[in-house]
Every structure is written in C-alpha cells, then in structure tokens.
Amino acid sequence: MSVTASLSYFSRTALNGIVRSPFVHVIAVASLAIALVGFGLARMASAQLDRLMLALAGEVEMTVYLEPGTTPDKMAELQQALSQRTGGQTRVVSPAEALGRLSKELGDPGHALTSLEENPLPWSVEVTLPPLAREPEALKALADRVRTLPFVTQVDYGQEALERLTAIARALKLGSLIAFVLVFLTAIVVVSATLQLAIYSRREDIEIQKLVGATDRFVRAPFLIEGLLQGAVAATLACGALWAFAFFVGPKLAALFSFLDVGGPRPGIDPRLVLELFGIGAAMGLLGSVVAVRRFLRV
Amino acid sequence: MSVTASLSYFSRTALNGIVRSPFVHVIAVASLAIALVGFGLARMASAQLDRLMLALAGEVEMTVYLEPGTTPDKMAELQQALSQRTGGQTRVVSPAEALGRLSKELGDPGHALTSLEENPLPWSVEVTLPPLAREPEALKALADRVRTLPFVTQVDYGQEALERLTAIARALKLGSLIAFVLVFLTAIVVVSATLQLAIYSRREDIEIQKLVGATDRFVRAPFLIEGLLQGAVAATLACGALWAFAFFVGPKLAALFSFLDVGGPRPGIDPRLVLELFGIGAAMGLLGSVVAVRRFLRV
Amino acid sequence: MFHVTKAYPGDPPVLVDINLDVQKGEFVFLTGPSGAGKSTLLKLMFVAERPTRGQVLISGRNVARLRESGIPYLRRNIGVVFQDFKLLPTRTVAENVGFTLDVLGTPRELVRAKSLKALKSVGLEHKADVLPPKLSGGEQQRVVIARALVNDPAILLADEPTGNLDPRLTVEIMDLLCDVNARGTTVVVATHDASLIERYQKRTLRLERGTLVAEALGHKAAALMA
Amino acid sequence: MFHVTKAYPGDPPVLVDINLDVQKGEFVFLTGPSGAGKSTLLKLMFVAERPTRGQVLISGRNVARLRESGIPYLRRNIGVVFQDFKLLPTRTVAENVGFTLDVLGTPRELVRAKSLKALKSVGLEHKADVLPPKLSGGEQQRVVIARALVNDPAILLADEPTGNLDPRLTVEIMDLLCDVNARGTTVVVATHDASLIERYQKRTLRLERGTLVAEALGHKAAALMA
Numbered sequence A, B: 001m002s003v004t005a006s007l008s009y010f011s012r013t014a015l016n017g018i019v020r021s022p023f024v025h026v027i028a029v030a031s032l033a034i035a036l037v038g039f040g041l042a043r044m045a046s047a048q049l050d051r052l053m054l055a056l057a058g059e060v061e062m063t064v065y066l067e068p069g070t071t072p073d074k075m076a077e078l079q080q081a082l083s084q085r086t087g088g089q090t091r092v093v094s095p096a097e098a099l100g101r102l103s104k105e106l107g108d109p110g111h112a113l114t115s116l117e118e119n120p121l122p123w124s125v126e127v128t129l130p131p132l133a134r135e136p137e138a139l140k141a142l143a144d145r146v147r148t149l150p151f152v153t154q155v156d157y158g159q160e161a162l163e164r165l166t167a168i169a170r171a172l173k174l175g176s177l178i179a180f181v182l183v184f185l186t187a188i189v190v191v192s193a194t195l196q197l198a199i200y201s202r203r204e205d206i207e208i209q210k211l212v213g214a215t216d217r218f219v220r221a222p223f224l225i226e227g228l229l230q231g232a233v234a235a236t237l238a239c240g241a242l243w244a245f246a247f248f249v250g251p252k253l254a255a256l257f258s259f260l261d262v263g264g265p266r267p268g269i270d271p272r273l274v275l276e277l278f279g280i281g282a283a284m285g286l287l288g289s290v291v292a293v294r295r296f297l298r299v
Numbered sequence C, D: 001m002f003h004v005t006k007a008y009p010g011d012p013p014v015l016v017d018i019n020l021d022v023q024k025g026e027f028v029f030l031t032g033p034s035g036a037g038k039s040t041l042l043k044l045m046f047v048a049e050r051p052t053r054g055q056v057l058i059s060g061r062n063v064a065r066l067r068e069s070g071i072p073y074l075r076r077n078i079g080v081v082f083q084d085f086k087l088l089p090t091r092t093v094a095e096n097v098g099f100t101l102d103v104l105g106t107p108r109e110l111v112r113a114k115s116l117k118a119l120k121s122v123g124l125e126h127k128a129d130v131l132p133p134k135l136s137g138g139e140q141q142r143v144v145i146a147r148a149l150v151n152d153p154a155i156l157l158a159d160e161p162t163g164n165l166d167p168r169l170t171v172e173i174m175d176l177l178c179d180v181n182a183r184g185t186t187v188v189v190a191t192h193d194a195s196l197i198e199r200y201q202k203r204t205l206r207l208e209r210g211t212l213v214a215e216a217l218g219h220k221a222a223a224l225m226a
C-alpha cells in the first residue's frame, strides 16, 4: 500500500472512530483542553506577574548623601562614578530642593519647615536604578560599595519596602510554580486516564483487528492520528478559552492595577503561546495514545 | 429481602465490581482525589491569603493633626471621641515626640532637625485602626468625618500605600477565585467523564441485569455504593496529599514571609476542611454515579 | 396468551400481522429461515422490543402497554435463553446463573445452592467457578439455559438453545425442557433443527419473512423444512 | 500441515498429545462433544493460543514458535469463522467484511466491491450497510463466513459455521465451503451436525476430552455421533 493510500486509510479510520463513538472523544478532548487552558493560564499569569512585580516595585531609587562642603566639581565627578557603577540615571539634589520635598511630603504641618532660617539638610545625589540592579542582595552590595566612595556620608534605598515586595514576588512565583506543577500533573493523569479508558472501550476492536491479521503498527496508526487530532482540537478550544479569558476577565484584572500603569494594552494571546499549546496538545494526545494503545496490543 | 440483607448484597456487589475491574476505579478515584486536592489547596490558600494580607497591610494608623493651642482638656475630649468613632486605640503625640520621630526617620541627615530652636510641628492624635475599618473606602469616609471635628486641621492615613495593598489583595482574591472556579469545573468535568466511562464499560452488565428482571433501583444501588466508596477513598487520599503539602511545602512558603510574623505555627489541616473534603468527595462520587448510571438504564 | 401482533422495528416491517395463541403449559416450537423474525417474536413476549401495533397478552395483561417500571416484575416470571448468550464475562458461571435469583432477593446461601443444582442439570457443575470467556461455545449455551431455569419461571423462551451442542447433549437439554414443561411451565423454543421437531412431535409454528405461514405437528413440520 | 501437538491452557490439559496431519487442499470435519477441545485445536492453528508442548507446522513452519511480529502475516493467509462471531458492533457489515482486506492494504474501491461480492455469496448483500447488532443470529454468522472468505485465504478454519442457520441455508453455506475447497483452499470445519458429516462424506476427525478418538469418512463418523 502506498504511503498516501495508507495515510488516507488511517485518517478515514480515525475519523470514523471519532464519528462513531463521539462520547469518549469528547471527554478526551475536554480533558486535554482543560489541561492546556491550565497551562496557558499559568504561562500568562507568570508573564503578567513579572510585569506586575516590576510595576509594583515602582522606581527604585538610591539616595547618596554627601559631606557638607563638597564642591560642585567633586559632585559632578561622583555623579559620573555613580552612573558608571550602577548603570542608572543620576541627579544632584540641593538642600533647598530636599527641604521643599520633605515639607511637601509632610503636608500642611510640614509647611513650617520651609520657614526655617538654616537648612539642616545636606546635598545629595539620587540614582534611579535599572531593573537589573533591583534584587535586594545586589542593591545591598552596591550600597556598600558606594558608601566607601569619597564625600559620601550615607546611602539610603528604602531597604525594607524593597525586601517586602521581593518577598511577595517570590511567594507569588512559588505559588504559581506549585499551581503549574499541580495543573500539569493533573493534566497528565487525566489525559492518560481518559485515553486509556477511551481505548479500553475499544479493546474489542483491537482484538478483532489483530485476529484478522493486522500488524501492531496498523492497529496503532488510527489511534495515533486520533490522538493528534484530539490534541489539535483541544489546543484550538484552549486558545479560544484563553482568548475569551484575556478578553473578558483580563480587563477587570487590569483595572484593579490601573493605578500601577502596568503597560500598554494587553496583547490577546501571545502567538508563541498558541504554538506552544498546539505543540503540547499534539504531543500529549500522541503520547497518551501510544501509552494507552500499548496496553491492549497483547492479544 | 430485608434491608440489611439487601445492603449486604449491594455492598458485596459493589466491592466485587471494584475488585474485578480495578482499572476504571483507580482512575475514578484518582480524578476525584485530584479534584479534592485542588479544592483543599484553594481553601487553604484563601485562608492563608487573608492572614497574609492582614500581616502585609501592617498596622494601619491615622494621624489627626490638631490646631495650635488646643488645650489638654480638649485633646482628651477629642481622643475619646475618636476612640468611639473609630473603635481603635488613640494616643496623643506631642510636637517634640513627632519631631524626634521625623529626624529618626530621615536618618543621619535629619539629625539636624533636633537642633531646631522652634518646633514647627503641631500636636496630633494617632489612631490605631481595627481591621474592620481598614477598607480604603471606609477609611476615607472615616477621615472625612474626623476632619469635621473641632480643632482638627488635617487627617493623614497613608492613603496611597493602603490602596496599593488593597489592590494586591483584591487581585490575589480574584486570582484564587478564578483558579478555584477552574479547578472546580475541571473536577466536575473529569469526575463525571471518568464515571461515565467507568459505567460505560459496564453497560453490558446493566443491560443483562435488566434483562433478567432487575429493577432500576436494584441496578443502581451497587453503583451508588461504589460512588460513595470512591468519594471516601479519594477524600482520604486528598487529605493525605494536603497534609503532606502542609508539612513539606508549607514551611518553605512560611519561611518566605517570616519577616511578616504571619502568626503561630501553621495547623496541619483544619479538621473542618477534612470534613468538607469527605462530604464533597462522597457527594461528587454519588452524583457522578447517579448521572452516569442514568444514561444506561434505558434498555 | 397472545393475540394480534405486528411489529416494525426496522424500515421494512420484520413481523406483519401475526396472530398466535399459546396456551398455558403448552410446548411450542418456532421455526423458519434465518432472519424470519423468530428472535423478534420472542423479544416481543419479553418486552425487549415493543410492537409497533397490536397487543401481546400474557396472563391476560397487555404487555405491549406495560409501563417501564412494571417490566422487571414481568421478566422475573420468564426464563430466557438468548441466542447470543448475554453472559457477564467478569462474573463466574455460578454468579451468572444466580443473578436471576439475586434480583428476586433470594438469600445468599440459597442462591448458591440453587445455581449449582441448575448447573448440574445441564452437566456443568464442575465449571461453576470459571469465568464464561473460558468456556467452550456449548458450555456457555448450557450456562444460559441453567440461568433461564434456575428460578422455575412460569414461561420459558428459548432462542436456538442447542445450536452449539452435540446431538447427545441436544437430546439431554431438550428432555430437560420437556421435564420443565411437564411441571407446568409454558415453553417456546425457536430452532432450526428439523430432527428435534421430528423427534418431539410438538406444535410447530413456521415463520417466513414476518408472517406465520404454517402450523403443524411434528414430522409434517419437519418435512416442510427440507 | 500438522504434527505432534499438546496443549494445556487451563489447569487440566484440554488437548492431550494430538497427532494430526491435514494435507494441503483437503476438506476435514472436526467433531466431538461440547468442550472436547475443537475450538482450542483451531485456535492453535491460528496462533490465538500457543501449545504448551509440541509443534504446529503450517506450510513447513512451526507456528508454535512464531515470533509475535510474524503472527499477522500468518493470519492473513487463514480465514476464520469464529464460534462467537467477533464482529465489530460499531462498523457496518460491509466494513466488517472488508476489514480483512484493509489490513492487506487493498485500495478502497476494491475493498467495497470484494466485500459486497462475499456478502452476496452468503445471501446478505441487502444488509451491507447495517450494523451487526441489528442482524439476526443467522445473519451475523453469515457475515463472519463472508469475512473469512473475502480474501481467498489458503486455509479456512470454520468453527460451527452453521449453528444458527436453517437447513436450507446450511446446505448453501456448506456448498460454498466445498466450492472454496475445490479452488484449492484447505478447509477445516468444526461441527456437531451429523447430517452434514453424512451428506458431505469427507474425512472426519473425532475429538473427545482432548484426544483424537476416531477418524472416519462420512456416515461411519455420523453413526458414531448418535
């Protein structure tokens, strides 16, 4: 039999199988689709979480306080050194500006501060840090190094708040990792179980096929095609569900974080995710079929 | 047939069914157990989340600034009024204390503040708010009301930080709600699918039972007992898995939040949760059986 | 026991305007070529199929209009030997036979004892604890006969009960059915075996393409079959 | 084609030290009481069961030691009529018959044409697109015969091929098997029907409790069965 002829025969048989016992196939596709939706949600959540954490962490700034009497020349020098070392943007803040800000932050009662005769605050340099340097440990090391530079009296960077946010980020990551592992394990159990049952319900077919002289490969081929088809259909359904999710639930979620300015409009679904879903769906369908059919080939 | 005799007959038949085709039962139990673990995790996560959010929100304080020249009598009066209105603890802060704190918060450079001749800060009352009043809207309303009291110049309560935390809490709640709904839908689909397949594999039995004159009730009873048993076994497995999770993964999660002092040692699993799991497991097993067996009773 | 009946399960009618009356305690052979509608006729009496038109009276009740919930109680009085056996492959032979009694709520020990007795009557007591797929065709057929007889039904419908049996066993089984009949059970046997019809000299109904074409006794009927 | 064979699938041996030689192109009846081991013997030739001891030679090859992957190719040369039919309930009659050809990779149109021809030879071309559960017992049996014959096998094993057929059809089917035999196919028929053995006068082997007790021609064998 030519390759195309047998391919057409196997496809026909697979389609027949699906048309004639739609029940088991619907279940297999449903469980595959659910597994894929779980996977897709985990992926989307993880991507969103990264962006969200960046936004939540806000601008991480380091304030470097200078000795009284540092000359503008020295300040410019230091500013450059800091720029190089941290890779961030730097800005010199005069005592007057600092006092103005402080009184503003304190609100009405702080107003009195502006009327002080003598400004008690020192000159300082503010460094806006790039995302790479935001890990608490990296930041601490950086602060320690900056502290040893000439004219620097103190370095401040909101250590506590940052640590808190980082802890939240880690917990969320761990949580989503656990959720992901659970979803994936469930998916594998469910898919292989359903497929085994689906094929279990056809053990008679397999037995009879073998009795009339079918080779193992011949018996297996339609099941594999069925598995592939199931995977593809499930992936399509999953993409639809994820798209619907992104479309209907996404904005509500985004609205909650509107004040954070998480970024431009959410993309529907990442095309790479679509590819991944189809790949994983097909692989799971195929693998499930291979494993499941093997149990019934010994007749 | 007496009730005990038929109960014993049905139980024997159910057990026989399980012993003779263990395969479908293992799958049904596994999917039920997975569903229950998902449910349990969602419940545990939601409970932990509440505690975590409380801890993360920290102490919510409201500072009420007073007019210069408010007499101690008036202050005491106001303090009492605030206590009543907010239900929280109140404390009068003198300008000296406030300045000391401010200079401390500013660190080294703020040290200069303590040397000021004239203290620019007003008297104030700090109110530690009870958890109930921590919702941003409630808080805002409260602040507005407090602002109209005599001698009050301004009310401050870290609006922005609180809103941010509340948004996180809401997102987490929404996220876990979505996860929960997904898990539950999956569970229902999977369980009913597996049970349908399990019973599908026994449609011959049902057909033959009906042909030899069994009533529908007679056919159904062993399946219902099987469903109940499956639910119970699945619940036991789920409790074991959740306990293992709480035991092995829980401490790691808790360690991440150690700085927050989330509360005493985590309880293994809440006994109420165990009861719920058994109840839901039995109900799902039973319901699945009822639905599944109905499809095959028309012969 | 039977009156006017017509049935059209498929597109062309399988049974057309059958009129037939079986007395209580009678022994009737049902014969006719393959696909004539013998099994369908038996299924009507058993309410496994409903007639499209007409009525089937059993002990004066029209079972064609029996409601769902009444069917089990009717079936408990009818023993059936199915042409395709319908044995549960996952239960032992004794359990398969005892099934009919379980349904009636017979106590466990009695079920076992009665099942073994029924199996003995068909010569299979040594296979009581074997699963049906491990039996030969003839052995399976005898298990079905044992199951049909185990609760002493008022009516026995046997569809080709000896198709897989050797001549010696066939005679044994037919003698068994005659015994049962002698004890008052109405017996209807669908068969192709002319030698049986000749040997037992009972009333024989001949179906052809869904109509009753002849009714005769013993060898007259057998002669028609050749 | 057959040499020394013994087989013990169950606890007590089902077949004991059988010696038997079927020539290419021969027509052989296999008979014996229910449970004698006829089906088991056929299963050995078909490698559905493996002998516990001894060898089964088919065209000079010992199929008892055939490796798994070789079995399908052996089976393609053997047509089998199973006692319990083994039809796929979810495929139409024509598809069931065509199955044997699909396995060989026969083009689609040819499969359909050949299936219909085979069905016609058993008188069932009008039921080609029906599902097996909607057929009568005799019709199902004829479908199995059509399936066994559709690819002109070198060997035909028929287990009780006429158990559910009326006398007229039985003769038609047996004539069909004789035709096939005349065209060179080796035919082995297991049957209980003494009239067939008498009518066709072929070599008849008699099994009893797993041993070959007699070998005779035609009516001598039939006489033994009574």
Ligand SMILES: Nc1ncnc2c1ncn2[C@@H]1O[C@H](COP(=O)(O)OP(=O)(O)OP(=O)(O)O)[C@@H](O)[C@H]1O
Pocket: C009, C010, C014, C032, C033, C034, C035, C036, C037, C038, C039, C040, C041, C083, D133, D134, D135, D136, D137, D138, D139, D164
């Ligand atoms: N469920 C069904 N749906 C449609 N047609 C059916 C069904 N069952 C049987 N038939 C058709 O009805 C006709 C009579 O079938 P029935 O089984 O009554 O024949 P029978 O007399 O028992 O034949 P046999 O001797 O071969 O068993 C057959 O042509 C068959 O194809």
Ligand SMILES: Nc1ncnc2c1ncn2[C@@H]1O[C@H](COP(=O)(O)OP(=O)(O)OP(=O)(O)O)[C@@H](O)[C@H]1O
Pocket: C133, C134, C135, C136, C137, C138, C139, C164, D009, D010, D014, D032, D033, D034, D035, D036, D037, D038, D039, D040, D041, D083
């Ligand atoms: N798979 C099996 N496992 C165990 N024992 C079996 C198996 N198949 C058949 N037997 C036993 O082997 C014996 C012979 O069976 P076989 O099917 O060969 O008989 P047969 O001659 O075909 O009988 P019949 O005429 O009733 O079909 C029987 O007693 C049967 O119980």
Ligand SMILES: [Mg+2]
Pocket: C038, C039, C040, C083, C159, D136, D137, D138
């Ligand atoms: Mg019939």
Ligand SMILES: [Mg+2]
Pocket: C136, C137, C138, D038, D039, D040, D083, D159
């Ligand atoms: Mg046999």
